[in-house]
Amino acid sequence: PTAQVRRDVAEAMRARESYDFDQALRILDGVVAAAPDYAEGWNQRAFIHFLKGDYDASLADLEKTLELEPRHFGALAGVGLIYLSTNRFDEGQDILRQAVALHPFLKERRMLVPQ
Numbered sequence: 001p002t003a004q005v006r007r008d009v010a011e012a013m014r015a016r017e018s019y020d021f022d023q024a025l026r027i028l029d030g031v032v033a034a035a036p037d038y039a040e041g042w043n044q045r046a047f048i049h050f051l052k053g054d055y056d057a058s059l060a061d062l063e064k065t066l067e068l069e070p071r072h073f074g075a076l077a078g079v080g081l082i083y084l085s086t087n088r089f090d091e092g093q094d095i096l097r098q099a100v101a102l103h104p105f106l107k108e109r110r111m112l113v114p115q
Helices: 003-017 021-034 039-051 055-068 073-085 089-102 107-111
Strands: none
Touching: 003 021, 003 039, 021 039, 039 055, 039 073, 055 073, 073 089, 073 107, 089 107
């Protein structure tokens, strides 16, 4: 991404760390508008939606992240967490297994049930 997009993402992360999710979301809306092909912009915005409990918006942004970067293990883990949170257990486990296959040390691996 451009230097400005990197600065905006950093600013959004500071807002998130301060629990100012609305400000983080406003900044990330600008990031995805300015850099629609930047997968991490979509992923970070998905995380803010997740933190706000808006799983539908989070899933939509995670789908866009994965469209741009199919091996984005963080986005896969995010989808898995949402599925587990919304009683889609088997789908959540499947997605988390995909994420862990890409990143074996992913912290969400603890959520996997042995097969």
